[in-house]
Amino acid sequence: GQNIDQPTEMTATEGAIVQINCTYQTSGFNGLFWYQQHAGEAPTFLSYNVLDGLEEKGRFSSFLSRSKGYSYLLLKELQMKDSASYLCAVRDSNYQLIWGAGTKLIIKP
Amino acid sequence: GAVVSQHPSWVICKSGTSVKIECRSLDFQATTMFWYRQFPKQSLMLMATSNEGSKATYEQGVEKDKFLINHASLTLSTLTVTSAHPEDSSFYICSAKTSGDYNEQFFGPGTRLTVL
DSSP: OOEEEOOSEEEEETTSOEEEEEEEEOSSOSOEEEEEEOTTSOOEEEEEEOSSEEEEETTEEEEEETTTTEEEEEEOSOOGGGOEEEEEEEEOTTSOEEEOOOEEEEEEO | OOOEEEEOSEEEEOTTOOEEEEEEESSSOOSEEEEEEEOTTSOOEEEEEEETTSOOEEOTTOOTTTEEEEEEETTEEEEEEOSOOGGGOEEEEEEEEOSSSSOOOEEOOOEEEEEO
8 A cells, every 4th residue: 555654743942953854665656745734724835845855945945765665854943833734745647746644744833 | 826715714504505616727727636635634535526527536535425525617627515414514725736747736725614
């Protein structure tokens, strides 16, 4: 079957750095997405990786290793507004998005 | 970026009634639209995929006669929850994408349905 694993919850301090990991086992691979979702709202796109390596976009970076079935989202200079759930999703061979359960990130002052 | 709207943003209805949710791509043509539902503290669950002008493809376990999907144009898809029951109460989110190799899904803001 297809499976996406990410931690259920993480806590970090304002101004610090946090890394959210995602491992996947899917039938085919056509890219990995990270989304941010605040409570009661729809997800918003953060990043897309299809090749191995690090993609940096401001305070957020995303890394992919296809051989290991592994990705992480790195958030720097954490702000209180970064408190949200972070969803990892993989696009499979049928171009369907397979979603992880999300990681709830709690930022403390 | 591309904008997807949903209407209504929230709705409360009585058990046994039907509710229609609209999903519109405002500044692009969406060849494919997806409908998801999300229960509290859970991830998105894909309900169905619809391509413009053809019948929707439903995921296993989703009743196509209960969740009617229409994708009549490149900018509009509708989800109708027929004979709604309290267990249908959920957060329904649509997303839309264009054709192409890198075709990010753009999400609507979601519709919160409460069935009394």
